[in-house]
Amino acid sequence: MATDTPTIDDAGDSLPLPTTIASGAVAAAVLLPLVWLVRTALDVGLSEAIAISTRPSTVQVFVNSAALVVVVTVASVLIGVPLAYLTVRTDLPFRRGFTIAVSLPLVVPSYVGAFAFVSAFGPQGAFQRLLAPLGVERLPEIYGFPGAALVVTLYTYPYVFITTRAALKSLDTTLIDAARTLEHSRWEAFRRVTIPQIKPAVGAGALLVALYALSDFGTPAIMQFDAFTRVIYVEFTSFGRDVASLLSLQLVAVTLLILGLESHVRGNEPLYAGRQGGRTSGVVPLGRWKYVAVAACLAISGLALIVPVGILLTWLAQGGAEVGSALAFRPAYAVNSIGVSAGAALVATVAGLPVAYLAAKHRSRLTDAFERATYVGYAVPGVVLGLALVYLGTSYAQPIYQTVYLLIAAYVVRFLPQAVGSMRASFLRVNPALPEAARTLGRSSFGAFRAVTLPLIAPGLLGGAALVFLTTMKELPATLLLRPSGFKTLVTHIWTATASGYYGHAAVPALILVGVSALSMLVILSQEGYDVK
Amino acid sequence: MSNSTMHATQDGIEPTETDASAPVLELNGVSKSYGPERVIEELSLSVHEGEILTLLGPSGCGKTTTLRLIAGLERPNGGEVALNGAAVSNPDRFVEPEDRGVGVVFQEFALFPHLTAAENVAFGLEDWDADAREERVDELLDLVGLETQGDSYPDELSGGQQQRVALARSLAPEPEVLLLDEPFSNLDVDLRVKMREEVRRILKETGVTAVSVTHDQEEAMSISDRVAVMNDGRIEQVGDPEQVFQQPESRFVAGFLGHASFLPGYVHGGEVTTGLGPIPRDQINGLAGTYDRTRIDVLVRPDDIRAVPVDGEADGRVVSRRYLGPTILYEVRLDDDTAVQCMHNHDESIPLDTGVRIELDADHELAWFPTDQRPADADE
Numbered sequence: 001m002a003t004d005t006p007t008i009d010d011a012g013d014s015l016p017l018p019t020t021i022a023s024g025a026v027a028a029a030v031l032l033p034l035v036w037l038v039r040t041a042l043d044v045g046l047s048e049a050i051a052i053s054t055r056p057s058t059v060q061v062f063v064n065s066a067a068l069v070v071v072v073t074v075a076s077v078l079i080g081v082p083l084a085y086l087t088v089r090t091d092l093p094f095r096r097g098f099t100i101a102v103s104l105p106l107v108v109p110s111y112v113g114a115f116a117f118v119s120a121f122g123p124q125g126a127f128q129r130l131l132a133p134l135g136v137e138r139l140p141e142i143y144g145f146p147g148a149a150l151v152v153t154l155y156t157y158p159y160v161f162i163t164t165r166a167a168l169k170s171l172d173t174t175l176i177d178a179a180r181t182l183e184h185s186r187w188e189a190f191r192r193v194t195i196p197q198i199k200p201a202v203g204a205g206a207l208l209v210a211l212y213a214l215s216d217f218g219t220p221a222i223m224q225f226d227a228f229t230r231v232i233y234v235e236f237t238s239f240g241r242d243v244a245s246l247l248s249l250q251l252v253a254v255t256l257l258i259l260g261l262e263s264h265v266r267g268n269e270p271l272y273a274g275r276q277g278g279r280t281s282g283v284v285p286l287g288r289w290k291y292v293a294v295a296a297c298l299a300i301s302g303l304a305l306i307v308p309v310g311i312l313l314t315w316l317a318q319g320g321a322e323v324g325s326a327l328a329f330r331p332a333y334a335v336n337s338i339g340v341s342a343g344a345a346l347v348a349t350v351a352g353l354p355v356a357y358l359a360a361k362h363r364s365r366l367t368d369a370f371e372r373a374t375y376v377g378y379a380v381p382g383v384v385l386g387l388a389l390v391y392l393g394t395s396y397a398q399p400i401y402q403t404v405y406l407l408i409a410a411y412v413v414r415f416l417p418q419a420v421g422s423m424r425a426s427f428l429r430v431n432p433a434l435p436e437a438a439r440t441l442g443r444s445s446f447g448a449f450r451a452v453t454l455p456l457i458a459p460g461l462l463g464g465a466a467l468v469f470l471t472t473m474k475e476l477p478a479t480l481l482l483r484p485s486g487f488k489t490l491v492t493h494i495w496t497a498t499a500s501g502y503y504g505h506a507a508v509p510a511l512i513l514v515g516v517s518a519l520s521m522l523v524i525l526s527q528e529g530y531d532v533k
Numbered sequence: 534m535s536n537s538t539m540h541a542t543q544d545g546i547e548p549t550e551t552d553a554s555a556p557v558l559e560l561n562g563v564s565k566s567y568g569p570e571r572v573i574e575e576l577s578l579s580v581h582e583g584e585i586l587t588l589l590g591p592s593g594c595g596k597t598t599t600l601r602l603i604a605g606l607e608r609p610n611g612g613e614v615a616l617n618g619a620a621v622s623n624p625d626r627f628v629e630p631e632d633r634g635v636g637v638v639f640q641e642f643a644l645f646p647h648l649t650a651a652e653n654v655a656f657g658l659e660d661w662d663a664d665a666r667e668e669r670v671d672e673l674l675d676l677v678g679l680e681t682q683g684d685s686y687p688d689e690l691s692g693g694q695q696q697r698v699a700l701a702r703s704l705a706p707e708p709e710v711l712l713l714d715e716p717f718s719n720l721d722v723d724l725r726v727k728m729r730e731e732v733r734r735i736l737k738e739t740g741v742t743a744v745s746v747t748h749d750q751e752e753a754m755s756i757s758d759r760v761a762v763m764n765d766g767r768i769e770q771v772g773d774p775e776q777v778f779q780q781p782e783s784r785f786v787a788g789f790l791g792h793a794s795f796l797p798g799y800v801h802g803g804e805v806t807t808g809l810g811p812i813p814r815d816q817i818n819g820l821a822g823t824y825d826r827t828r829i830d831v832l833v834r835p836d837d838i839r840a841v842p843v844d845g846e847a848d849g850r851v852v853s854r855r856y857l858g859p860t861i862l863y864e865v866r867l868d869d870d871t872a873v874q875c876m877h878n879h880d881e882s883i884p885l886d887t888g889v890r891i892e893l894d895a896d897h898e899l900a901w902f903p904t905d906q907r908p909a910d911a912d913e
């Protein structure tokens with residue numbers, strides 16, 4: 001139906017003042033740590049900064065990280081896109097099961113995957129011992145670049161898989177039928193119709209993969225691979241603060257470069273959301289390739305899932321009694337994890353509410369800027385954020401330095417976008433006529449929000465909070481840098497156990513984390529209305 | 534707010550004549566811009582008690598914006614909106630929508646999905662005491678014929694039922710003025726016709742003053758006491774439906790309300806010479822003497838003229854025909870290249886390219902426009 005309803009608030013309408021102030025305050029709080037980092041780096045002095053930035057070891061770190069990002073991103077696209085196509089558009093057997101199986105690696109925190117791979121495929125690892133009777137003395141080196149690239153790819157390609165799958169599912173297959181009737185072969189139709197349509201989704205998934213690969217702290221550390229994150233942490237712990245902050249800035253610069261690249265590639269193409277009302281009909285028959293496809297799906301999900309879960313279960317069975325109680329797992333760690341995560345979820349939801357509301361309901365340059373600002377924490381690697389807050393805390397906020405408050409602040413800055421994104425999407429789904437109807441029925445604007453908008457966005461509110469909760473549970477670098485001394489959580493326990501080589505002690509917390517991550521996966525799926533079929 | 538006006542008068546149909554007394558709703562030189570784009574320009578309008586007025590116009594003409602300005606959902610850039618003689622919005626004063634006593638039926642009904650039908654109706658009655666509220670909800674559900682559906686959620690109701698709930702909800706707090714934004718556009722065709730009559734019955738039963746908005750001229754004609762035709766942010770003509778249809782004051786109004794053909798003619802003496810032959814001057818509405826010996830365009834509706842196939846001398850040829858179900862619309866190109874449309878019964882079939890004579894078959898006066906009002910690039 002044609003209508004002339006003005007849907008977008010014009011800039012002329014004034015923004016609600018209290019909400020705008022709250023929103024601006026949140027944005028400023030999120031940006032503060034970064035500003036501080038820049039100042040600290042500037043204190044180093046220009047000549048010394050150039051000297052540090054151009055010395056061979058720094059350049060090597062840059063090359064290492066860049067190589068890791070490129071290889072992991074390309075590999076993820078090569079794995080994720082075909083898998084998505086197979087599970088959506090073909091007659092692959094057990095499509096439902098495979099869809100779940102190849103999505104599941106996302107639930108394994110990459111550092112858990114990394115130490116599982118090290119102990120499985122490392123020298124004297126479980127796999128080598130298994131093969132020893134066959135005369136296998138050495139396996140190919142797992143430490144360093146190959147191991148890091150393999151592990152990060154295996155645990156991040158699902159980002160590409162999931163976004164591509166969503167795009168393929170919402171793709172109107174009548175478009176492909178149309179191309180076929182216009183004398184295109186199946187492959188030509190794929191190339192000229194399907195690819196342009198799913199490109200933005202693949203790009204979005206690849207962006208997540210690239211950012212993850214760049215910011216991942218645990219995997220390079222365990223694989224002893226000198227990526228930015230590892231070197232920054234090493235420098236920081238050996239009192240090389242200047243170097244650490246300079247490298248952090250470089251890392252942020254590379255992150256911004258990736259973001260810029262992605263938005264350049266994406267251009268102005270709209271990102272296709274799920275609600276295209278696409279009809280998916282006509283399944284592509286695989287023929288004899290069916291067996292190859294099944295084998296590939298089995299191999300990937302097997303490698304990514306069975307290795308770590310198998311290793312963890314083996315350790316669990318063996319028990320970890322060989323060392324003293326210092327490394328033994330205590331339930332208090334789980335309680336600590338849950339406590340700070342719940343705190344972070346609560347604060348992030350409250351802080352994100354005004355930002356999300358303005359971004360969804362009063363679009364203007366200012367509110368867009370506020371919303372973007374909250375995303376900065378997401379793009380900034382955890383180790384950099386942790387470091388920035390350490391500087392800030394030791395210089396200006398001594399009373400809260402090394403308290404859980406600063407730790408929670410770090411989590412909020414880092415994961416606020418999850419809460420904002422989820423709430424913003426819910427706000428957008430609320431028909432703007434509903435609060436208007438409430439106004440015409442005698443409610444004030446706040447009354448309308450409370451009686452109508454809030455109940456309608458409640459699921460998004462809870463979903464966002466749950467996501468923040470679950471990702472906070474898994475967060476490693478900022479936790480290591482900012483936790484109060486003596487404060488132990490699941491991840492710090494895993495870290496201590498693996499760093500000192502007693503992998504067995506990491507089994508219980510790691511299994512708990514995998515379980516928690518599986519829950520976060522459920523939340524993500526239910527948020528996107530992503531029905532696994 | 535509104536105690537005097539409406540207390541749902543169940544005691545029969547209110548008189549539909551427009552009341553010449555003080556208007557309930559008055560717009561005075563109201564304008565609204567979005568950035569540089571002017572949507573409403575110096576719009577003035579009065580609506581009287583118990584009247585149903587429809588703003589009719591094409592998409593983007595500003596009619597919905599006008600409605601939102603009345604409701605207080607948008608703030609005008611200039612001019613005044615007054616309810617019962619008191620300004621609710623002018624440059625110095627802006628009354629929030631919740632304090633205006635204006636009810637709105639939204640285009641997509643905007644029923645609260647988390648509340649039942651009865652809870653939706655009760656939403657605007659927060660300040661009422663519980664018994665009165667319950668009674669009022671029952672009364673309204675009864676009025677719209679949904680006594681048994683009070684506990685259903687909106688997604689369990691059909692389109693027509695949802696509209697009834699929306700209507701009941703907006704009427705419940707006894708608004709001074711009820712606004713309806715394209716109220717029937719979400720319904721399918723059969724239901725639309727039925728709901729039009731139903732809504733008019735309900736509005737008349739409650740005696741509420743109503744302003745509705747639509748782009749559907751048939752809908753405007755059938756539910757309104759008066760129609761205001763809007764174009765490009767301005768009101769072109771206000772009047773009762775017959776008047777607006779038969780005596781349009783502008784080419785836009787003539788063209789927007791039903792099919793219209795403009796027949797060029799030359800005025801001299803007691804006749805107007807046209808491509809159909811001469812038309813007696815007294816069949817043209819109010820053609821002043823000053824227009825003697827000038828060119829004018831005479832408005833003919835498809836039901837004003839008939840095409841009669843002839844073998845000999847013809848006025849023009851049939852160039853297209855369109856089935857409209859019970860009728861057929863023929864387009865005839867006259868010898869002077871004017872196109873006219875005429876409506877025939879579906880059983881009167883004339884083949885394409887037949888030569889025809891056109892007979893004027895109107896028992897009312899025809900409207901006309903001076904040729905200097907022709908739009909720059911007229912296609913009708």
